[in-house]
Amino acid sequence: MSEERILWGISPIGWRNDDIPEIGKENTLSHVLSDIVVARFEGTEVGGFFPDAAALNKELQLRNLKIAGRWFSSYLIRDGLEAVVKAFQQHCEYLSLVCADVAIVSEQTYSVQGHSVDVFSNKPHFTDDEWEQLCLGLNELGRIAQRYGLRLVYHHHLGTGVQTGEEVDWLMANTDPALVHLLYDTGHIFVSDGDYMSVLTKHVSRIKHVHFKDVRRHVMEQCRKEGSSFMQSFLRGMFTVPGDGCIDFTEPYQFLLGAGYRGWILVEAEQDPTVAHPLEYALKARKYVDERLLAVTQLSAK
């Protein structure tokens, strides 16, 4: 478990994207993992194209890489808890076999994440009953995750019912802090609310996993103006790696350090890999982390 320090990882989403599985298909698992080693990250998250646990462990061990976690789309509101539990148990079983730390959950009932609609004006809103069903269900999934030695971390996401800071507040207030933790994703909350510090400062004690995703402001503004879908927006380059967009990561990073955050920070930048060379962007992110985040912290500690 990554309890003692911050571990830096990078998501495979820059090479291949589960939201559009056709893109980056030419990037094999070996290629992606070896690029991650070249860029000096310690680990990654599991992508949809990753193999069974034994085959993955072999490739990880060869490169001394770790797995942080994996995304799980829950449909607690649409299908009910019972229908979700079996798939979630299998998910946790796999994650425990690859020695992961977190199970990342995002409720996808009514989500427009994968739809061809304007993501900026079509997010769903849950009713009180639906919120209750979601929160009780998440507590139960959190209990299951714990049995597998994992933490359930909830991923707030554009185009879903838990997108805004207010919705994150509601989710945190109505779930059990011992069972349901928060994944803080800078890119999603910035595009949603135009602010990335409020969720962090309010909920830092619940945050157990972090995605550092940067945003190209001019592309975001253009996508908003034209009513782009979520997938169109990232294909057009709305997201990028830290240091390449408009977010100043020194602020959230210093705050996380000050609050004693331990665990993973993953660079996560979905863009079209035929436009944004994945290794080039991974190296760009590494340079920013080394020079603007780690070096500054070491200097101020002297």
Ligand SMILES: O=C1C[C@@H](O)[C@H](O)[C@@H](O)C1=O
């Ligand atoms: O953590 C994430 C996983 C993806 O599948 C998702 O669409 C992306 O935006 C993200 O932040």
Ligand SMILES: [Co+2]
């Ligand atoms: Co994310």
